[in-house]
Amino acid sequence: MGKALFISNAAQLITMADHTEQPAKKEAMSHLNLIENGSLLIEDGKVVEVGRDDDMRDKYKDRIQAAEHLDASGKVVTPGLVDPHTHLVHAGTRENEYAMRLQGQSYMDIMSAGGGIHATTRATQQAGHEQLYEESWERLQQFLIHGVTTVEAKSGYGLTLEHELKQLEVAHELQADHPVDIVSTFMGAHAIPMDEKDNPGPFVNRVIDEMIPVVAEKNLAEFNDVFCERGVFTPDQSKRILEAGKKYGLTPKIHADEIEPYEGSELAAEVGAISADHLLKASDKGIREMAAADVVGVLLPGTAFFLMAEFARGRHMIDAGLAVALSTDQNPGSSPTISLPFIMNLGCLKMGMTPEEVMTATTINAAHAIGRADEIGSLEPGKKGDVTIFDVPNHLTLSYKYGMNHVDTVVKDGQVLVA
Numbered sequence: 080m081g082k083a084l085f086i087s088n089a090a091q092l093i094t095m096a097d098h099t100e101q102p103a104k105k106e107a108m109s110h111l112n113l114i115e116n117g118s119l120l121i122e123d124g125k126v127v128e129v130g131r132d133d134d135m136r137d138k139y140k141d142r143i144q145a146a147e148h149l150d151a152s153g154k155v156v157t158p159g160l161v162d163p164h165t166h167l168v169h170a171g172t173r174e175n176e177y178a179m180r181l182q183g184q185s186y187m188d189i190m191s192a193g194g195g196i197h198a199t200t201r202a203t204q205q206a207g208h209e210q211l212y213e214e215s216w217e218r219l220q221q222f223l224i225h226g227v228t229t230v231e232a233k234s235g236y237g238l239t240l241e242h243e244l245k246q247l248e249v250a251h252e253l254q255a256d257h258p259v260d261i262v263s264t265f266m267g268a269h270a271i272p273m274d275e276k277d278n279p280g281p282f283v284n285r286v287i288d289e290m291i292p293v294v295a296e297k298n299l300a301e302f303n304d305v306f307c308e309r310g311v312f313t314p315d316q317s318k319r320i321l322e323a324g325k326k327y328g329l330t331p332k333i334h335a336d337e338i339e340p341y342e343g344s345e346l347a348a349e350v351g352a353i354s355a356d357h358l359l360k361a362s363d364k365g366i367r368e369m370a371a372a373d374v375v376g377v378l379l380p381g382t383a384f385f386l387m388a389e390f391a392r393g394r395h396m397i398d399a400g401l402a403v404a405l406s407t408d409q410n411p412g413s414s415p416t417i418s419l420p421f422i423m424n425l426g427c428l429k430m431g432m433t434p435e436e437v438m439t440a441t442t443i444n445a446a447h448a449i450g451r452a453d454e455i456g457s458l459e460p461g462k463k464g465d466v467t468i469f470d471v472p473n474h475l476t477l478s479y480k481y482g483m484n485h486v487d488t489v490v491k492d493g494q495v496l497v498a
């Protein structure tokens with residue numbers, strides 16, 4: 080695993096410790112467990128210990144001497160950021176639709192007319208394996224440069240077994256080849272193919288009977304996601320698809336209540352989803368039910384920003400006891416960004432979250448949203464040596480000096496990658 084690494088004397092070492100068992104809710108979302116003048120020792124790619132610099136130097140004298148050193152004086156050290164919702168593997172871009180939306184056309188109207196998700200589906204179906212791999216690799220690089228060490232990645236631009244598998248296989252190869260970790264989600268139920276729009280039953284059956292069993296058998300995904308929205312999949316269809324996935328060991332996720340209230344949040348609680356995502360229009364009842372069922376609410380303010388929509392009620396959700404995570408929703412239609420730090424900024428300025436809460440939402444709570452809290456999301460003994468170092472004197476500066484990339488160094492599995 081290479082040499083040990085000693086990261087020393089950070090102005091603020093944000094450990095995010097003590098949230099591994101349960102996602103942080105309410106006041107716990109403000110507990111960063113921050114150490115001033117903090118240091119961190121990594122061996123064999125795993126965190127050995129974190130603590131005050133002088134204590135660490137006393138306790139691990141010899142092991143520190145043998146390690147590579149990274150001086151973090153005057154900087155902020157955090158767990159590698161985790162993006163729990165992306166559509167990483169896809170072909171092409173949709174600037175044309177951006178221009179159309181700026182002229183007043185709506186996202187859903189563009190989709191109903193055969194653009195939107197359908198446009199990217201055509202491009203992704205036509206793309207060869209290599210093209211998809213290369214385009215997605217570039218995005219992963221950008222994630223890394225912006226401090227992200229793990230991303231969730233969904234299929235859903237294939238819409239046939241063959242092309243859904245192609246997307247998932249590319250994600251699988253990238254997981255092996257690229258340092259950023261990828262957690263895969265099957266999302267065959269992302270759109271009803273254009274030519275079946277008026278008769279969606281057979282497609283829903285194909286997702287259930289044809290796609291889910293093969294994806295599960297090939298071990299190509301851990302989660303099963305559905306776009307539950309008027310004009311896409313109804314709550315009933317979504318429920319059938321998510322329950323079918325459960326039978327094959329795929330944990331439910333859901334794109335819920337994005338464009339209008341559609342009882343997706345309530346469904347998330349009912350089926351025991353690990354997360355419900357978007358939630359711009361989630362009802363009070365849905366929020367209460369999700370909080371009670373320990374569903375993580377994954378908020379995607381970049382999408383609201385880019386679609387010029389109302390933002391999700393982040394402040395209200397946290398106060399109501401929902402564990403909240405944040406994500407880019409990286410995709411070519413509704414959120415082409417790869418900057419999770421910018422999303423943190425939107426969380427503060429547009430959803431009433433505090434800088435502490437957005438930090439929790441992009442580290443440990445994001446890890447919970449993808450079932451990885453035992454490995455990542457905090458800097459504690461035994462967790463992965465995934466670390467982001469920001470060249471800012473305190474973590475408030477991250478969202479105060481907005482629209483800039485403050486990442487100084489990224490460490491993945493104890494290896495210094497971006498410096």
Ligand code: NIG
Nearest residue numbers: 195196306408410411412413
């Ligand atoms: O999460 N809402 C549905 N799916 C994606 C957008 C996909 C696209 O427009 O290509 C989302 O926003």
Ligand code: FE
Nearest residue numbers: 164166334408
């Ligand atoms: Fe999405």
